[in-house]
Amino acid sequence: xxxxxxxxxxxxxxxxxxxxxxxxxxxxxxxxxxxxxxxxxxxxxxxxxxxxxxxxxxxxxxxxxxxxxxxxxxxxxxxxxxxxxxxxxxxxxxxxxxxxxxxxxxxxxxxxxxxxxxxxxxxxxxxxxxxxxxxxxxxxxxxxxxxxxxxxxxxxxxxxxxxxxxxxxxxxxxxxxxxxxxxxxxxxxxxxxxxxxxxxxxxxxxxxxxxxxxxxxxxxxxxxxxxxxxxxxxxxxxxxxxxxxxxxxxxxxxxxxxxxxxxxxxxxxxxxxxxxxxxxxxxxxxxxxxxxxxxxxxxxxxxxxxxxxxxxx
Amino acid sequence: xxxxxxxxxxxxxxxxxxxxxxxxxxxxxxxxxxxxxxxxxxxxxxxxxxxxxxxxxxxxxxxxxxxxxxxxxxxxxxxxxxxxxxxxxxxxxxxxxxxxxxxxxxxxxxxxxxxxxxxxxxxxxxxxxxxxxxxxxxxxxxxxxxxxxxxxxxxxxxxxxxxxxxxxxxxxxxxxxxxxxxxxxxxxxxxxxxxxxxxxxxxxxxxxxxxxxxxxxxxxxxxxxxxxxxxxxxxxxxxxxxxxxxxxxxxxxxxxxxxxxxxx
Numbered sequence: 001x002x003x004x005x006x007x008x009x010x011x012x013x014x015x016x017x018x019x020x021x022x023x024x025x026x027x028x029x030x031x032x033x034x035x036x037x038x039x040x041x042x043x044x045x046x047x048x049x050x051x052x053x054x055x056x057x058x059x060x061x062x063x064x065x066x067x068x069x070x071x072x073x074x075x076x077x078x079x080x081x082x083x084x085x086x087x088x089x090x091x092x093x094x095x096x097x098x099x100x101x102x103x104x105x106x107x108x109x110x111x112x113x114x115x116x117x118x119x120x121x122x123x124x125x126x127x128x129x130x131x132x133x134x135x136x137x138x139x140x141x142x143x144x145x146x147x148x149x150x151x152x153x154x155x156x157x158x159x160x161x162x163x164x165x166x167x168x169x170x171x172x173x174x175x176x177x178x179x180x181x182x183x184x185x186x187x188x189x190x191x192x193x194x195x196x197x198x199x200x201x202x203x204x205x206x207x208x209x210x211x212x213x214x215x216x217x218x219x220x221x222x223x224x225x226x227x228x229x230x231x232x233x234x235x236x237x238x239x240x241x242x243x244x245x246x247x248x249x250x251x252x253x254x255x256x257x258x259x260x261x262x263x264x265x266x267x268x269x270x271x272x273x274x275x276x277x278x279x280x281x282x283x284x285x286x287x288x289x290x291x292x293x294x295x296x297x298x299x300x301x302x303x304x305x306x307x308x309x310x311x312x313x
Numbered sequence: 314x315x316x317x318x319x320x321x322x323x324x325x326x327x328x329x330x331x332x333x334x335x336x337x338x339x340x341x342x343x344x345x346x347x348x349x350x351x352x353x354x355x356x357x358x359x360x361x362x363x364x365x366x367x368x369x370x371x372x373x374x375x376x377x378x379x380x381x382x383x384x385x386x387x388x389x390x391x392x393x394x395x396x397x398x399x400x401x402x403x404x405x406x407x408x409x410x411x412x413x414x415x416x417x418x419x420x421x422x423x424x425x426x427x428x429x430x431x432x433x434x435x436x437x438x439x440x441x442x443x444x445x446x447x448x449x450x451x452x453x454x455x456x457x458x459x460x461x462x463x464x465x466x467x468x469x470x471x472x473x474x475x476x477x478x479x480x481x482x483x484x485x486x487x488x489x490x491x492x493x494x495x496x497x498x499x500x501x502x503x504x505x506x507x508x509x510x511x512x513x514x515x516x517x518x519x520x521x522x523x524x525x526x527x528x529x530x531x532x533x534x535x536x537x538x539x540x541x542x543x544x545x546x547x548x549x550x551x552x553x554x555x556x557x558x559x560x561x562x563x564x565x566x567x568x569x570x571x572x573x574x575x576x577x
Contacts, residue, residue, distance in 0.1 A: 034404025038412060041397035041456060045415055049453045052430035053422060059433065109329055116326045120318045124326075130561070131330045137557035138337060139514045141534040142550045146336025148538070149343055149351060149547065156339050156353040185336065217319055246423030249516050249531075253538060263425050267520070270429060280433075283426040290423055 053287070060280035078281035088265065092285075094176065095261040099245035102183040103237045106191040109184065110236065114195035115225070119204070129196075132189050140186055144253040147182040148173060151254070178254040179261075183244045190243060191236035198232025199225060238297040242290040262286055337554050344547035351544055362548035372549065375533035382444075382529060383512040386451040390508045393452070394459035395501060401460070402467040420457045424517035427453060432521040443527045450518040455511050459504035466500025503570055510560070 061074040082088050113132060117125045135143060150156045151173040161169035172178045202225060210220045248263035255261075260268075262282055270279035339353065347357030366372055397416070401409065419427060431450050440446060470493055478492045479485075516531040523532055534553070537546050564570055 031404055031406055034400045034406045037396040037400030037404075038406065041393045041460070042412055042415060044393055045419070045453065045456065048431065048434075048449050049419055049422075049427065050415065052434035053427065055437075056426065056430040056433060112322055112325045113329060115322060116318060120323075120326075124318070124323075128326060128330065131333055134557065134561050135333065135337060137510060137514075137560050138554050139531050139534060139557075140516060141531050141538065142340070142553045143336055145534070145538050145546065145550050146340050149339045149353065150336055152351070154350075154352050156335070159353045182336075185333065188333065242421070242423070246425055246517075248425050248520070249535065253535070263423075263517075266425060266429060270432075276433065279429065283423075283429055286423050286426055290421060294421060 060284045099241045102244040103240045110191035117196040118199035144250045174256040176259045179251045187240045190239040194232040194235035198229040202228045234297040340547040340550040344551040362545045379530040383509045386512040387508040390455040390459045398463035428518040428521040446522045451512040455508035458507040462504035466497045470496045
């Protein structure tokens with residue numbers, strides 16, 4: 001092949017094997033091997049992840065006529081339907097409400113645990129970490145079912161409340177409350193771990209100095225630990241929000257048919273009603289919600305925080 | 314660092330930990346109840362529900378299927394993930410950020426969406442190979458964990474040791490097996506454990522792709538919860554909880570990996 005030597009002189013160089021290999025490595029910067037190592041994974045994910053997800057997004061912009069035939073061209077019809085139908089809009093609002101409350105309540109529970117892990121000494125840190133992480137190994141169906149046994153009419157909570165004198169304890173099972181409680185429980189580890197690592201990175205002597213200078217534990221927390229742990233909180237909130245917004249099993253087991261979230265709606269639209277374009281639209285909306293949350297919390301909050309911390313130094 | 318924790322905080326942490334373990338302990342209590350329905354506190358004592366569950370061929374079948382699926386998925390994830398992690402950490406590749414973005418994005422896109430998107434693609438392709446579909450779906454969500462944890466250990470590999478070995482005359486395959494392998498082994502092990510657990514516990518991918526002959530444990534558990542009300546559900550749940558405890562022990566004692574490390 002003429003001209004090849006111009007592209008790659010190594011190919012026509014002296015038949016010295018190592019010399020050629022070296023020259024080739026110098027030209028490609030050893031990158032070819034790197035790309036070859038990465039290629040199978042990239043190919044696998046491109047075909048079995050990127051392609052299906054993108055085609056789902058495309059599908060959400062199509063529509064079908066009443067007899068099920070695909071209509072030509074793109075339309076926003078599915079999204080309009082999602083936002084203008086009262087039933088669907090209520091499910092969307094409920095999903096956002098549950099995801100926001102799960103993140104907030106989760107953060108409230110996670111702070112004491114994270115402080116205990118980061119500041120409580122090796123034994124305490126170990127006990128708390130294991131107790132928080134171990135449930136992650138228990139199947140989410142089982143964890144949700146565990147809450148069912150606590151929250152149902154003859155459950156542990158009703159028994160406990162009755163024994164302390166509450167005549168007719170509220171039945172929380174199959175309400176939004178039950179979904180919220182179980183979501184906080186299931187996703188708590190994802191809030192605790194980033195918080196604990198953020199708090200662990202705070203220089204303990206800062207807190208010590210504040211305490212020596214007379215700051216109360218509360219103001220020490222509010223003015224040192226809380227602001228300096230914000231990057232961890234941002235990671236935790238975006239994780240928990242994303243996971244609970246897309247939760248399916250937990251709302252299904254604890255909310256029954258009374259408080260479905262978007263995940264349940266996708267399942268119904270596709271498996272029961274066979275309305276793929278509409279199911280695809282809800283799926284796309286979920287992706288958008290999760291992406292926006294991640295962007296907002298991880299990029300903007302972190303950037304502001306970096307500037308803020310830089311200014312403080 | 315002498316920062317101490319106040320007794321109030323300790324008390325609060327104690328209460329929260331109690332709430333955290335409650336939904337795992339209550340099913341254990343209820344599973345020994347000698348009643349035909351779930352009741353708290355349990356009445357009487359019996360192990361018959363456990364006998365029933367263990368004798369149930371459906372439960373056993375699902376359990377074995379999930380083990381098989383998780384093992385295959387973990388093997389494929391490692392086969393794809395280890396070279397990929399090596400390529401990402403040992404070479405400076407233009408477009409690396411885009412590649413990394415693609416690899417980690419299955420962690421961001423909701424699993425339920427990934428699952429339904431795959432179902433759509435498979436039906437578009439006219440695929441009926443359920444087992445292969447489940448393997449592909451699970452591998453998509455396990456790969457990021459494997460690559461993340463293997464990459465983390467590749468980054469820590471001391472290049473000087475490799476150079477030293479090479480200078481002393483070790484051929485590349487010896488450097489790979491005697492110098493690099495011992496350093497990345499813990500990361501690979503952690504990745505494998507992660508992948509196994511993610512696959513074994515997956516619901517939102519399997520719910521779209523599984524069928525009656527390929528029915529992973531989480532789906533089976535869900536159908537049992539939906540259709541029956543006797544303490545046998547509590548017994549299955551208890552078995553799953555004990556299985557998780559066993560897993561914790563194996564991870565910590567046999568593999569010597571602390572659970573905290575796995576989570577971070």
